[in-house]
Amino acid sequence: MTLLDQYHSARKHTEQLCSLLHPEDYVPQPVSFVSPPKWHLAHTTWFFEEFILKKYLAGYTVFNEDFCFLFNSYYNNVGKRVLRENRGSITRPATSTVMKYRNYVDMHMELLLQMKAEKTDFHDLTEMGINHEQQHQELLLTDIKYIFSCNPISPVYSDEVEWENQQNESSGFLTISEGVYGIGFEEDGFCFDNELAPHKVYLQPFEIENALVTNAQYLEFMEAGGYENFNYWLDEGWKWVNENKINSPLYWHKADGKWQHYTLAGIQDIHPNAIVTHVSFYEAAAYAEWKKMRLPTEFEWEVAAPSLDWGKRWEWTHSAYLPYPGFRKTEGAVGEYNGKFMINQMVLRGGSCATPPHHSRTTYRNFFHPEERWQFNGIRLAKL
Amino acid sequence: MTLLDQYHSARKHTEQLCSLLHPEDYVPQPVSFVSPPKWHLAHTTWFFEEFILKKYLAGYTVFNEDFCFLFNSYYNNVGKRVLRENRGSITRPATSTVMKYRNYVDMHMELLLQMKAEKTDFHDLTEMGINHEQQHQELLLTDIKYIFSCNPISPVYSDEVEWENQQNESSGFLTISEGVYGIGFEEDGFCFDNELAPHKVYLQPFEIENALVTNAQYLEFMEAGGYENFNYWLDEGWKWVNENKINSPLYWHKADGKWQHYTLAGIQDIHPNAIVTHVSFYEAAAYAEWKKMRLPTEFEWEVAAPSLDWGKRWEWTHSAYLPYPGFRKTEGAVGEYNGKFMINQMVLRGGSCATPPHHSRTTYRNFFHPEERWQFNGIRLAKL
Amino acid sequence: MTLLDQYHSARKHTEQLCSLLHPEDYVPQPVSFVSPPKWHLAHTTWFFEEFILKKYLAGYTVFNEDFCFLFNSYYNNVGKRVLRENRGSITRPATSTVMKYRNYVDMHMELLLQMKAEKTDFHDLTEMGINHEQQHQELLLTDIKYIFSCNPISPVYSDEVEWENQQNESSGFLTISEGVYGIGFEEDGFCFDNELAPHKVYLQPFEIENALVTNAQYLEFMEAGGYENFNYWLDEGWKWVNENKINSPLYWHKADGKWQHYTLAGIQDIHPNAIVTHVSFYEAAAYAEWKKMRLPTEFEWEVAAPSLDWGKRWEWTHSAYLPYPGFRKTEGAVGEYNGKFMINQMVLRGGSCATPPHHSRTTYRNFFHPEERWQFNGIRLAKL
Amino acid sequence: MTLLDQYHSARKHTEQLCSLLHPEDYVPQPVSFVSPPKWHLAHTTWFFEEFILKKYLAGYTVFNEDFCFLFNSYYNNVGKRVLRENRGSITRPATSTVMKYRNYVDMHMELLLQMKAEKTDFHDLTEMGINHEQQHQELLLTDIKYIFSCNPISPVYSDEVEWENQQNESSGFLTISEGVYGIGFEEDGFCFDNELAPHKVYLQPFEIENALVTNAQYLEFMEAGGYENFNYWLDEGWKWVNENKINSPLYWHKADGKWQHYTLAGIQDIHPNAIVTHVSFYEAAAYAEWKKMRLPTEFEWEVAAPSLDWGKRWEWTHSAYLPYPGFRKTEGAVGEYNGKFMINQMVLRGGSCATPPHHSRTTYRNFFHPEERWQFNGIRLAKL
Known part of the structure; x- marks a missing residue:
């Protein structure tokens, strides 16, 4: 599997995990150690934009300047950021906008990986970004479980999870x-x-x-x-x-x-x-x-x-x-x-x-x- | 204006105030004194169901048994309820379901008010419910302002509010x-x-x-x-x-x-x-x-x-x-x-x-x- | 009763209330709304020094410069002060030193009141100081009760209190x-x-x-x-x-x-x-x-x-x-x-x-x- | 040095460290991780009474039943105890009574160690008690430093400490x-x-x-x-x-x-x-x-x-x-x-x-x- 294939596969898997969610499910952060699903979708994308596209893709224009602030998790070196416990306040951008952000970054990552397919300096970072996204896939599921469990009516995420x-x-x-x-x-x-x-x-x-x-x-x-x-x-x-x-x-x-x-x-x-x-x-x-x-x-x-x-x-x-x-x-x-x-x-x-x-x-x-x-x-x- | 007209007018106004919101805006509760818009929509409806329909409309079937627990604000006499500070955890029911709940209750209130149009015992409660809904219209706006203000990108509710x-x-x-x-x-x-x-x-x-x-x-x-x-x-x-x-x-x-x-x-x-x-x-x-x-x-x-x-x-x-x-x-x-x-x-x-x-x-x-x-x-x- | 007699009587009464205490009893502050007995003894004295002697007794030398800071309760206009919740940290000055402070201030108040026995401007402040001391006599008793009650062995203040x-x-x-x-x-x-x-x-x-x-x-x-x-x-x-x-x-x-x-x-x-x-x-x-x-x-x-x-x-x-x-x-x-x-x-x-x-x-x-x-x-x- | 000599030496050293304190210094606990000097004096004594005298000295009568509760630090197996953060509330017993408690326990430990001078089962516990007392000597000094530092007038413990x-x-x-x-x-x-x-x-x-x-x-x-x-x-x-x-x-x-x-x-x-x-x-x-x-x-x-x-x-x-x-x-x-x-x-x-x-x-x-x-x-x- 090429690095680009791995990239696509990881990105697609994240979105599949979210396919069962309602729009309202993307927002809440009942406790500070849990992050809203929308935040996970955006933060994993920000990782590729911040550490790879901004540096390695000549002429790259960021999707939205605010997102660096909104979706930085804990990287002090990258600048100021939303406090961890305030991630539930990010009603806007809408989930649909975050999905556009994902597509925009994916398109540019694809471009970059196709232009420079032979192993070069940013390949390690891409591999790290994919592994980072996989870590967030796990968190996405455990955070959804926590968020849903706080709802007194105990919603079902999927009948098939055993x-x-x-x-x-x-x-x-x-x-x-x-x-x-x-x-x-x-x-x-x-x-x-x-x-x-x-x-x-x-x-x-x-x-x-x-x-x-x-x-x-x-x-x-x-x-x-x-x-x-x-x-x-x-x-x-x-x-x-x-x-x-x-x-x-x-x-x-x-x-x-x-x-x-x-x-x-x-x-x-x-x-x-x-x-x-x-x-x-x-x-x-x-x-x-x-x-x-x-x-x-x-x-x-x-x-x-x-x-x-x-x-x-x-x-x-x-x-x-x-x-x-x-x-x-x-x-x-x-x-x-x-x-x-x-x-x-x-x-x-x-x-x-x-x-x-x-x-x-x-x-x-x-x-x-x-x-x-x-x-x-x-x-x-x-x-x- | 008949009581039924007043009822319709108040109910409609609440929904108009929400017409500018995105689905994600209905959920967050950044501090305990603020309630999510979806909660306001449902709680004002619960008030009519709990205090009027359950008692005065013979044969009335509640829309959903869980809602009494979810959308009771502070009435100890009515039973257990979601803690005020946990209202942001109610991802489900979806806003669309809450809108169905509103329609269902409106339909039954209309029925009741048409059957018993002359002033009778539940008319005072209906008047109170309307005034209660108006109080929540004010809270809805001030809560939306507070919720939006917590978002670092300062979203606009409406350009026309002056x-x-x-x-x-x-x-x-x-x-x-x-x-x-x-x-x-x-x-x-x-x-x-x-x-x-x-x-x-x-x-x-x-x-x-x-x-x-x-x-x-x-x-x-x-x-x-x-x-x-x-x-x-x-x-x-x-x-x-x-x-x-x-x-x-x-x-x-x-x-x-x-x-x-x-x-x-x-x-x-x-x-x-x-x-x-x-x-x-x-x-x-x-x-x-x-x-x-x-x-x-x-x-x-x-x-x-x-x-x-x-x-x-x-x-x-x-x-x-x-x-x-x-x-x-x-x-x-x-x-x-x-x-x-x-x-x-x-x-x-x-x-x-x-x-x-x-x-x-x-x-x-x-x-x-x-x-x-x-x-x-x-x-x-x-x-x- | 002359003002001087009233002064002596109030001052003496405070000390009588303390006559049953052990040295260790003067120190603790188990909660912030309670003050240590030593603090009451000193603060009531500070009131006379700060508001009367410093202003009305020509040539008066303060007993100890630190005491103004230590024993000011809540008068922002008088300058910085120990935070209310830290009064239990004042191990020194010893209670014996605080008693010397009382004597020193009493001696000077006596001097002042004898020199200017006819009603003059500081007489109102002296009356206020006496009433202030009486308020602290009440607090002294209720604070001692609270302090003693925190001790698991429930010490007796006096068998005669009924x-x-x-x-x-x-x-x-x-x-x-x-x-x-x-x-x-x-x-x-x-x-x-x-x-x-x-x-x-x-x-x-x-x-x-x-x-x-x-x-x-x-x-x-x-x-x-x-x-x-x-x-x-x-x-x-x-x-x-x-x-x-x-x-x-x-x-x-x-x-x-x-x-x-x-x-x-x-x-x-x-x-x-x-x-x-x-x-x-x-x-x-x-x-x-x-x-x-x-x-x-x-x-x-x-x-x-x-x-x-x-x-x-x-x-x-x-x-x-x-x-x-x-x-x-x-x-x-x-x-x-x-x-x-x-x-x-x-x-x-x-x-x-x-x-x-x-x-x-x-x-x-x-x-x-x-x-x-x-x-x-x-x-x-x-x-x- | 015999075990009894070691015992005496350790016990005496604790008291020497306290010889510079005023009665009021024995009481305060400004933060929960610091203990009052009186508590250290009593707790180290309680250790010998609880783990050795009660078990190994036939006919031993405890000095005061309350002390087991007051001066147990964190041994759940020994029973209920004063919460760590409430040690500053123990105004009574007076320090003089705690010193009598020390003498009483010392006298009985001396008796026990003289009766059974050859190495036997409780000797290990005595050695542990001595080491425990030495640990508290160190805490006594660091706690005194902390307690004194909270006093705005920065009292001197000893001019000779360099x-x-x-x-x-x-x-x-x-x-x-x-x-x-x-x-x-x-x-x-x-x-x-x-x-x-x-x-x-x-x-x-x-x-x-x-x-x-x-x-x-x-x-x-x-x-x-x-x-x-x-x-x-x-x-x-x-x-x-x-x-x-x-x-x-x-x-x-x-x-x-x-x-x-x-x-x-x-x-x-x-x-x-x-x-x-x-x-x-x-x-x-x-x-x-x-x-x-x-x-x-x-x-x-x-x-x-x-x-x-x-x-x-x-x-x-x-x-x-x-x-x-x-x-x-x-x-x-x-x-x-x-x-x-x-x-x-x-x-x-x-x-x-x-x-x-x-x-x-x-x-x-x-x-x-x-x-x-x-x-x-x-x-x-x-x-x-």
Whole structure:
């Protein structure tokens, strides 16, 4: 597949994800960590315009000067921008205008990629833009789920989404022996800067479970008083549980004595064999403590990954999100992509039902704050 | 005009105000005191369904059971409801569905009013519902202005709105002599319960200005350091100024050394002769203090009103919003309309450019917290 | 009694109130509306130094330059000051130093008052300073009660304080007929500026209860679900009840199914015949609503007062704290005493068990926010 | 030195640190992360009573039942306790009573240690209690500094404290080569559970600076616009800087164009050659970024430590505070000592001017949130 084909494919997929939305669905931002669908459509487009077209396509005229301000996410080097928590105020431009913006940028990207098809300097940026768009495809789905869940009438996104019912396909524990292992991306092709530099770590011997924790297993924890016993919890996790009155994964509620949850296909009963999702790091760590096991580190996970069945849930690790040895931020705006977030977050490995195919890999590092759980994240246990 | 004609006229006017909106404009709620246009459209409809059709139209089937929960504003007696600050999460029902809801309720109201055209028990409620809808027409405009103003690209609602440029048509002071005066609504026709009971007050002699304060006059206060000198301010007003870094009326900003403001017709220069608007009670009182005058009480205003030129701005009075002697809350949900808000608010009298014609009267009591200023409110001075 | 005698008497009384405190008791400020006892001791002294000695005693040297900053309460005209919420940080000067400060200022006030014993310009300020000190005597007691109540071991201030058990000495209703009445202070002697100017009001006929509401009566309200039924509450009162989980007057708790309360004499059982205290305006108004009566206005209270048994509790009125007709702030710092607080507060009339004898009078206006209840406030009902 | 001697020595040292305080100094808690001196005196005593005397001294009678509640810090297993932020409300018991409590517990600990002088089960707990008391000696000093700094008159704790002027005694970089290294405590004697289990890590080659960053060097960063350029900062650090208007280390202020800081000896000029202190992790990391270097990891620090000059400042590392491989929480209350805090904090290594002699060691792990800076912390740079 040529780079242009990849570009088209990624762009088209984003629009397909939106094809089921009503005009009103594109606007709300119920909490600051969620972005409106219209914003995702525009921001991914802005990325190509700002970092590629403005610089590499001679004579390019920006679609609309205001959009740089409206749809910049967090790049201080690019200039002023709408505060993250105010994205829900962008009623205009209309979604139809944003679609025109997408077409305009696509047309010019096509032109550029056709003129300079052989690998050259902006090809790396294009590859990054495609991967960036794929990251937003995942966010688009999790943000739509969050936005819809805030509506008391629990709208259905699509009857066909069955992700929450995914099950494990393997069981038992994998044993890894003590020793020095290589970590980080070393292959050809694209990776994010946070996967670099490749380096060695020393691992103590450990075992890691082939299956992810299921709803039935998690319910056992809940029924054993997991949310009421401080001994299982980190101190700040216990505070989080009490201040927010948490007593189940996100989107769960009890109706007539039975646990149900909101899914993109509407309200459903909890399926016991399905893999648990929408748990925070605090919950994952408390569950592990209760089981007298632990979460794997991101290095253990990476070493074990080639033998694991992964890709249905993002998996919390017990590693903080920190730079690898030899990591350096790129100069300029692109350097703001990953490095500046390396504090107060935990690493997740794998990929989820909402991750576009082929987007993730065993060295891929996702990261969220320990209380965040609106992604499709899950729990894999380790021991020793 | 028959009651049915009045009903149709009010309902139609609401929809006309929305005719300039895009689908995305109906959704956002940038702050809790503002409601999304779609919510106004539905809530005013719910009022007729809940208080009239459900009770007085035999065999009436509600349009959608969920709507009672979604579009109840603050009537505890009617049951649970969406929290005020979550109204922006109601992506679905679509605006088109809300318009169907309006049609459905209109059709049934028409039926009911035709069946029972002679004055009967629900006619008072219908009159109240019409007045309620008119109040929301005003809120619709001020909320649209607020919502649009949060958008960094300052969209235009209509080029034809010229309210902010309204000017005074009279000048000088009106003198009222000491004595006992009657206060409150005593005529035939509709009034709100907070205008009752009619009663007497004793007024000391006073003078009240025929004109409202203009932008030029208010700018003089600003340039004299009005926002920097604590001596003009109430203590909580001074705190409000400092905590929110207030240095001008709402919607004003300085561009290239010149004051401009956001209007429903877009960004415009401040017109010196126009009547100042979007000032809080704190600002109105500070301005009066600086002028060594004061705001009138609501009783002074009511006594003077027949001789005043009023109706362009809601006018802050120096009266707290409290029950009149003999005021009693109506039993049940309708009793929640006014009485329960009689604390921590100040009374405004008059009416504004956004008030529907014939909606207000000299006994009408509007009320807001002393820091609120997104209505078209203004300043009239009194002395002695 | 000469002015000097009055001065000595007031100063001595403050120190007597502190005689039961330990050194550690002088320091804490658990919430911003409460001040540490040491601060009261110093601030009342600063008032005489700042407003009298510095201006009227030739050659006076201030005790310590820092104290002007440390012990100014809210007089912006006097210069910068410690933020109200930081008064608990003033570990030094030691209480012993503050006592030296008191002695130093007393010695100089004595000198000044002896030199100029005949009535002259600073005599009014001295009278005001004495009344100011008396106001702080009341706050000293209510602040000590609040501070001690935050200590889990509920320390006893004095076994001899029996205020909470005070009972009514009269019953029935007093009837006042319709007409024009005079309001405000018109006698010789001292009054605060908020009691001026004397003016007329028109009152509708009303009845006012001779007795204040008792604990037994208030318990009836509680047992009738008073704190659970929104219909009795103002909207912001209902919010206050729910956000703060209020279900009884301040300092009450249930132990073994029985209501007890913290008093300055330690934990005691609720005495049914004693007058209820530590209720907010919201609670007072809800109680009245439940009784199908109302609170009197401050004008009704003032007119009825000569025939009432008052002085055991500050009594909430249904009047907002606003300027009287003709009220003007004094120029300069002393003008900040009352006027700038005339917003968002309700008037209380009477006086309480903690008020120094002869300090209050029928025209005296006390004022607090509707949720405040750490004063010894109570409820008197009116009707019609 | 026998265990009893060590016990006496530690207990006496705590009291010596308090010998310069006034009674009022023992009480305030200006922010929740600081505890009042009286609380430290009592809490360290409670530790011995709760974990040793109650269990190991037959017939022991607790000094006062309330103290378990009042002076428990964060041990959920021991029962309910005063909320951390309410420690400033404990006016009573008086400091003199707390001193009696210390004597009472000391007398009984002496008895117990004399009866069972040979090493037995509670000796480990006694050693832990002594180390716990030493940790609180350090907090006592940093908390006194914080409490005093909140007082606008900047009281002096002791003229003799000259810590802030400590200077480096070495310079240049130390080079460590790539390889597998041992980490964690492996010697005889006491260590905290977070230093276990000993394990191997693989380190890439690196260089670490012998000297800590000085005031002069840090001022260079400040003058180069360090606090104004987002490129040096982690995203949450940049937010912290802006929300809190940070533009220098804690306790610094500019007077007449010259930087000064509050020290335990009062206000002093900044000494350029002294080692910078009271910087947060965010500031340390921003400084390193500006220098195009980085902070060492805790593992690099531990390997380099035997060759470093350390002990004047706690040194921020770029490692998150997480469990070592094989770490298990102890059962029961003692298990709450360290493990439950292993989230959202960064590791500091070394020790500071306020650390009691012989308390720290090269494997010792201190930890604070990235914005905390009231400890005597500093910056050591690493590279490669």
